[in-house]
Amino acid sequence: xTSFASLIEPDRIHGSLYTDAAIFSREMKVIFRxxxxxxxxxxxxxxxxxxxxxxxxSEPVLFLRNKDGEVRVFSNRxxxxxxxxxxxxxxxxxxxxxxxxxxWAFSFDGDLLAVPYEGGxxxxxxxxxxxxxxxxxxxxxxxxxxxxxxxDFYDYLGYGKDLIDKSVSMSPVGKIRLDSGWVKHxxxxxxKMLPExxxxxxxxxxxxxSFLKVxxxxxxxxxxNEEKRVGSVVDWGNGHASIEVSERYDGxxxxxxxxxxxxxxxxxxxxEAYGENExxxxxxxxxxxxxxxxxxxxxxxNIVIIEPVAPDLSVQHHSPMLLEGVPEGLNARIIRQSEGxxxxxxxxxxxxxxxxxxxxxxxxxxxxxxxxSRGVDRERLEDGKRIGHVSDETTNRGFWQHYxxxxxxxxxxxxxxxxxx
Amino acid sequence: MMTANLLPADVYREIEEFVYREARxxxxxxxxxxxxxxxxxxMYWVPRGEGDFDMEKxxxxxxxxxxxxxxxxxxxxxxxxxxxVPVSPMRRLVSNIEAKPIADDEFNVQCNFVLYELxxxxxxxxxxxxxxxxxxxxxxEGGLKMFxxxxxxxxxxxxxxxxxxxx
Ligand code: FES
Ligand SMILES: [Fe+2]
Numbered sequence: 001x002t003s004f005a006s007l008i009e010p011d012r013i014h015g016s017l018y019t020d021a022a023i024f025s026r027e028m029k030v031i032f033r034x035x036x037x038x039x040x041x042x043x044x045x046x047x048x049x050x051x052x053x054x055x056x057x058s059e060p061v062l063f064l065r066n067k068d069g070e071v072r073v074f075s076n077r078x079x080x081x082x083x084x085x086x087x088x089x090x091x092x093x094x095x096x097x098x099x100x101x102x103x104w105a106f107s108f109d110g111d112l113l114a115v116p117y118e119g120g121x122x123x124x125x126x127x128x129x130x131x132x133x134x135x136x137x138x139x140x141x142x143x144x145x146x147x148x149x150x151x152d153f154y155d156y157l158g159y160g161k162d163l164i165d166k167s168v169s170m171s172p173v174g175k176i177r178l179d180s181g182w183v184k185h186x187x188x189x190x191x192k193m194l195p196e197x198x199x200x201x202x203x204x205x206x207x208x209x210s211f212l213k214v215x216x217x218x219x220x221x222x223x224x225n226e227e228k229r230v231g232s233v234v235d236w237g238n239g240h241a242s243i244e245v246s247e248r249y250d251g252x253x254x255x256x257x258x259x260x261x262x263x264x265x266x267x268x269x270x271x272e273a274y275g276e277n278e279x280x281x282x283x284x285x286x287x288x289x290x291x292x293x294x295x296x297x298x299x300x301x302n303i304v305i306i307e308p309v310a311p312d313l314s315v316q317h318h319s320p321m322l323l324e325g326v327p328e329g330l331n332a333r334i335i336r337q338s339e340g341x342x343x344x345x346x347x348x349x350x351x352x353x354x355x356x357x358x359x360x361x362x363x364x365x366x367x368x369x370x371x372x373s374r375g376v377d378r379e380r381l382e383d384g385k386r387i388g389h390v391s392d393e394t395t396n397r398g399f400w401q402h403y404x405x406x407x408x409x410x411x412x413x414x415x416x417x418x419x420x421x
Numbered sequence: 422m423m424t425a426n427l428l429p430a431d432v433y434r435e436i437e438e439f440v441y442r443e444a445r446x447x448x449x450x451x452x453x454x455x456x457x458x459x460x461x462x463x464m465y466w467v468p469r470g471e472g473d474f475d476m477e478k479x480x481x482x483x484x485x486x487x488x489x490x491x492x493x494x495x496x497x498x499x500x501x502x503x504x505x506v507p508v509s510p511m512r513r514l515v516s517n518i519e520a521k522p523i524a525d526d527e528f529n530v531q532c533n534f535v536l537y538e539l540x541x542x543x544x545x546x547x548x549x550x551x552x553x554x555x556x557x558x559x560x561x562e563g564g565l566k567m568f569x570x571x572x573x574x575x576x577x578x579x580x581x582x583x584x585x586x587x588x
Contacts, residue, residue, distance in 0.1 A: 184579060186582045188582070210497075213499050345584045351502065357543035
């Protein structure tokens with residue numbers, strides 16, 4: 001029996017972690033069902049009856065607003081014979097949730113209200129409510145877990161709370177809105193390559209050379225040599241990791257390729273909300289570039305969801321992080337910035353996904369060990385965070401150590417036990 | 422009446438010729454020649470799905486104005502746009518061309534297409550890209566140029582693999 005500890009060392013990891021089907025199904029249980037995972041943002045379902053379908057690992061879920069205006073998460077599966085309840089990515093339900101197979105009807109709180117031809121079904125309806133994971137939210141970011149006795153939500157979130165707060169504080173009223181849609185980018189690669197790449201500061205001036213040649217942008221700093229690079233990478237604990245890019249900027253809105261003169265109303269609203277000094281700092285530093293374990297990425301002006309589909313298949317969803325209380329022109333600019341960077345045609349991400357696919361192909365063989373030791377001797381600890389040179393693999397080591405802590409309770413060959421809940 | 426808007430056969434022929442030429446240049450990743458077909462006010466738009474939404478309020482797969490399109494092409498021309506190194510061998514079939522005038526020497530053209538792409542940089546699979554195109558064309562001294570190319574992929578709102586080439 002192989003243990004996870006034998007596949008994950010502090011500065012190297014085994015390639016089978018990306019390819020093995022048993023490991024994948026173990027992750028779906030241990031990380032995605034038993035741990036907290038991001039589901040969606042409250043602003044995506046503003047009105048009662050609004051719903052979105054997503055997955056938590058391999059579990060299809062329904063993210064829904066009930067009649068009292070509260071958000072709910074359910075398994076998107078009828079408790080009769082397992083038909084998928086909502087088929088579309090998003091929509092609006094009226095009255096309740098009706099199964100298309102035999103017509104069982106559920107309330108927006110998941111209760112079974114009625115079954116057609118009652119005479120033949122004599123069991124208690126109370127026992128046939130939709131399965132509902134535990135749910136918790138911070139600043140409108142909703143997370144869920146199927147663990148009946150989960151880790152405390154804020155213990156899980158750790159420094160992720162501050163990172164979310166920082167994203168949201170780009171709005172003068174402290175609110176973001178994800179209502180401009182999601183672009184879905186298919187990676188024929190293992191899901192773990194996505195966060196590893198998102199927080200990898202080493203590849204940028206190589207993979208994105210073509211971008212750097214053609215666009216002058218906030219990324220120009222990447223062209224300098226190792227000693228002159230600014231910024232850092234941070235392992236925040238709990239698997240959360242970031243690239244600190246704010247030091248690249250010396251004025252407000254440079255992170256958006258813009259400046260304060262173009263958006264005087266925004267600057268005014270920010271000054272009024274936070275005071276001039278704090279507002280200037282927020283507008284200059286910009287939103288974080290941070291990964292929240294296991295499936296949320298605060299991608300500067302984007303919110304990104306990592307969806308694992310199969311050991312060698314993942315989807316990266318992104319939606320521009322629109323701000324409440326700002327002129328709409330600023331949000332339109334965020335949308336254009338988002339298209340420029342991310343998605344299948346992103347001037348950056350189109351290249352990243354192909355690299356991940358090449359890694360996946362190469363790892364199919366007898367892959368052996370992958371090296372993540374870069375910077376192990378020059379990182380430092382500060383308030384429980386581990387900080388490294390912007391090009392160092394501190395973030396990757398943080399990810400894998402947390403992954404190991406989660407997974408090592410099980411051995412790889414332990415079958416995923418069926419849950420008779 | 423159908424006949425009221427019917428273009429003269431030679432104009433239709435000219436438009437058809439444009440569409441086929443544009444398709445062939447895109448297939449062969451001849452970016453410079455393709456760009457010669459583009460007018461200064463070009464919008465190159467790949468919405469999610471049919472794109473029945475306001476571009477200023479909704480995110481698209483691509484929503485390039487002339488400036489961003491110019492740089493997108495330059496980026497491809499660096500030879501280091503890894504998503505297209507080497508470039509995908511591609512062939513597309515274009516059909517169901519409907520054209521109508523929208524102003525003096527300006528035309529709205531719609532057609533269907535199926536594009537076969539060999540993902541030679543990564544999976545080596547053939548990717549199929551089916552959809553509908555809407556062009557806006559304008560006749561200038563150098564012949565027809567496009568100032569809109571809107572590509573509505575049948576699967577444009579589904580997960581899409583790397584799409585760095587010109588659709
Ligand atoms: S499966 Fe839903 S009503 Fe039968
Ligand atoms: Fe990248």
